[in-house]
Amino acid sequence: MTKFFDKELADAIGYGAATHVAALASDLQADIDRMNAMRKAEGRxxxxxxxxxxxxxxxxxxxxxxxxxxxxxxxxxxx
Structure with missing residues (x-):
């Protein structure tokens, strides 16, 4: 999650909200990684x-x- 945390965003919207955004981005990246793994396994x-x-x-x-x-x-x- 730390790779998605943005200090400028935290300054603009607050630490808690920025942490929430970073967690959502981290979850989204994990989903994309899973989709890509499935696609590769299917030869796509x-x-x-x-x-x-x-x-x-x-x-x-x-x-x-x-x-x-x-x-x-x-x-x-x-x-």
């Missing part, structure tokens, strides 16, 4: 690998001149 890509393939698809189309929502374009370019 991890969530991150799948996302990278999706970003590549959008970048390909953007390079060909197709336009998307600015948020999607920023996500595809890792901005």
């Amino acid at each position: 890509p991890t969530i991150e690998e799948e996302e990278e393939a999706e970003k590549a698809w959008f970048r390909e189309r953007m390079e060909a001149g197709e336009r998307f929502d600015p948020d999607v374009e920023g996500w595809a370019r890792d901005e």
Whole structure:
């Protein structure tokens, strides 16, 4: 949980609330890790690998001149 604790957040919302956010983030990361392990066991890509393939698809189309929502374009370019 300590890797998710943010001092700036604690200063802004209080130590107790920031600790709660860190605990939620830690639980979420554990869930993501479990999902990725299950996906790998099934021979499927991890969530991150799948996302990278999706970003590549959008970048390909953007390079060909197709336009998307600015948020999607920023996500595809890792901005």
